[in-house]
Amino acid sequence: xxxxxxxxxxxxxxxxxxxxxxxxxxxxxxxxxxxxxxxxxxxxxxxxxxxxxxxxxxxxxxxxxxxxxxxxxxxxxxxxxxxxxxxxxxxxxxxxxxxxxxxxxxxxxxxxxxxxxxxxxxxxxxxxxxxxxxxxxxxxxxxxxxxxxxxxxxxxxxxxxxxxx
Numbered sequence: 001x002x003x004x005x006x007x008x009x010x011x012x013x014x015x016x017x018x019x020x021x022x023x024x025x026x027x028x029x030x031x032x033x034x035x036x037x038x039x040x041x042x043x044x045x046x047x048x049x050x051x052x053x054x055x056x057x058x059x060x061x062x063x064x065x066x067x068x069x070x071x072x073x074x075x076x077x078x079x080x081x082x083x084x085x086x087x088x089x090x091x092x093x094x095x096x097x098x099x100x101x102x103x104x105x106x107x108x109x110x111x112x113x114x115x116x117x118x119x120x121x122x123x124x125x126x127x128x129x130x131x132x133x134x135x136x137x138x139x140x141x142x143x144x145x146x147x148x149x150x151x152x153x154x155x156x157x158x159x160x161x162x163x164x165x
Contacts, residue, residue: 001100004110005092008117009085012126019127020081031130032080035067062133069132080129087135088126092117094142101149 013020024032030053043063047054073079092113099109116122125131 001096001109002093004106004113005089005096008092008113009089012117012122013085016123016127020078022127023077024075024129029075032066033070034074035063035070040064040067061136065133065136066130069129077129081127084126084129084132084135087132087139088122091135091139091142094139094146098142098146098149101146 030051040060040063043060069080069083073083095116096109096113099112104112125135
């Protein structure tokens with residue numbers, strides 16, 4: 001599974017290697033930056049950006065991810081895109097685990113990977129740096145689906161909790 005995901009992303013990265021040098025665009029640059037401690041704390045109770053460009057929301061996980069990207073990779077778009085490709089690998093791996101749990105065979109998993117990796121949606125998500133938070137969301141959804149599926153298989157008649165009414 002991991003090898004298959006790696007192979008697909010290696011082929012994709014080879015085909016689109018020239019795009020790894022494309023600059024930041026749209027709102028990537030003002031979100032993915034180094035954040036102060038006060039800015040990160042404010043994401044728990046108010047605005048997550050000092051310019052108030054974005055709508056106010058409670059997004060501490062997204063702000064932490066963007067702060068990590070800003071601190072770790074700065075304005076280096078090549079490193080940013082490599083990081084996003086690594087996140088996509090994690091997503092493919094989690095998706096592969098889910099498909100394996102659903103008893104897909106290796107050919108079917110490879111077909112799903114190929115259709116996904118070479119789709120326009122994949123290219124758009126992998127090339128728009130700010131969508132790293134969306135990829136993390138997808139990974140968490142896939143892991144949650146795996147846990148729910150395993151819970152249904154291994155604990156088919158789990159007792160329901162009894163609450164005092």
